[in-house]
Amino acid sequence: MVLYTLYDLIENNLPDRADKTALVLGDAELTYGELARRAEALAAWLHERGIRRGDRVAVHLHKSIEEVVVTFAVARLGAIIVNVSYQRSVPQLEHILHDCQVKLLFTDRRRAMLAEKAGALRAIEALVVLGRPDGLANATGWDDLPRSGEAPASRPVDADLASLHYTSGSTGMPKGVMTTHLNLLDGTHRVADYLHNCAEDRILGLVSLSAPWGLLQVTTMFLRGGTVVLQPVAIPSEIVATINAKQVTGMAAFPVSWIEIVAYLQQEPARMPSLRYITSSGGKIPLPTLEALPRVLPGVNIYLTYGLTEAFRSTVLPPERFHDKMGSLGRPCRNVDVFIIEPVKGVCGPGEQGELVHRGTLVTKGYWGDPDTTAKSFRTCEALRPLIGDEIVHYSGDIVRIDDEGFLWFVERADSVIKCSGYRVSPTEVEDIVQRSGLANHVVAFGVEDDTLGQVVHIAVSAEGRAVDLAGLTQYCRQNMPTFMVPQTIHVWEGAMPIAGTGKVDRRAVIETCLLNDRK
Known part of the structure; x- marks a missing residue:
């Protein structure tokens, strides 16, 4: 069967794998056949509510089986799924709903009540709520949706938009990246190819489906007929427990998660015999974390990859070159x-x-x-x-x-270089040096305007549970940096740094908070 759209990934499994487990969440499991029936019934209901090819339908939920069902029901109709990260604020949710003229929103009761109170739901025509719908305008409860039904035939093509992925820029509100079925299927084939995925794989679904990379964890498994083990809790101890309990073979995570997982495993070593590979993307992993990965995960293949929301999964560093090319983005993937x-x-x-x-079919259609x-x-x-x-x-x-x-x-x-005393300073280089000190878990470096020097370097650091040794960190910087690079100010961030909707440290929020505190 030739695959043209996201929904084809499910249909392709029905002849031979209808009874194979597609999704796992805790004790709940859903086969490919059951997933197809639920998605078909929901697609039929959506069609009755007026959803047509090209319409936008949003989902704003914690990681769940329902989130996946909605995604493929929308694809079945040729409509466009807009997955809004649950970490987005209500104003950001309102902006997204209005920006792309969402017709119908799936969310839970708590977030629906907050959004309605703030007037954020005025742009939509209808609402589906996980939980009681009473007290909410134009709302239907998830449990009240039909469990059977057949949607009319739909003929989306691979050039049609499949999804909008909202990503934060350096300024302004999130902007929606337009992604086609071809973009997603091309990325799916590419990732499954370099990871050597197969039907026996059970992949941990940790990354948010609001990010293309998170969605690709699902689509690669559906392409190969494997299983996705959904992981809504990002706490390292819970991740390790799920890997062992569910016999997970592969896991993808952003650097912010690998930093925390490695720190946990260094304190609480754990065997995970089923784990075949791990993969990272979405930023640079600090060198101390990279060096520790093979020690805390012996025998596990490590794939470092690079990609953007606008052009995802473009390069990969294979495991056999991890040690001699540590930290590299790798080389271009096939067909890129x-x-x-x-x-x-x-x-x-x-x-x-x-x-x-x-250049290639990985390039999306813009904003x-x-x-x-x-x-x-x-x-x-x-x-x-x-x-x-x-x-x-x-x-x-x-x-x-x-x-x-x-x-x-x-x-x-290109847009974040700090210019101090005539020198160009890379925030990434500053962050790498600070993280090598071992005195901070997360670091954000940024420039602040200065009348004499042009700009000076500031850093925000978080040790998460440990006191930050300011004197020791300052001394380390002076010993390991040229004078113009040494941070003039170190901002101590209490607790964990905020995470953006993409799952990465929200640099802009950290920087804005530090600058606001400076003005007080």
């Missing part, structure tokens, strides 16, 4: 073109650095309702015109360098 572009030189070669540019912002990142490339003509490519905003073997290395964000 990447180029390092410098405005003056053009295409960069070994030893040179420039902005990472993506919903925002052609001006789209045109800044999705555009033609003069340096590539002899090769690809006027084809649209994606400019990542990430400065990388390429070594003589073709491996890529992250340098900095």
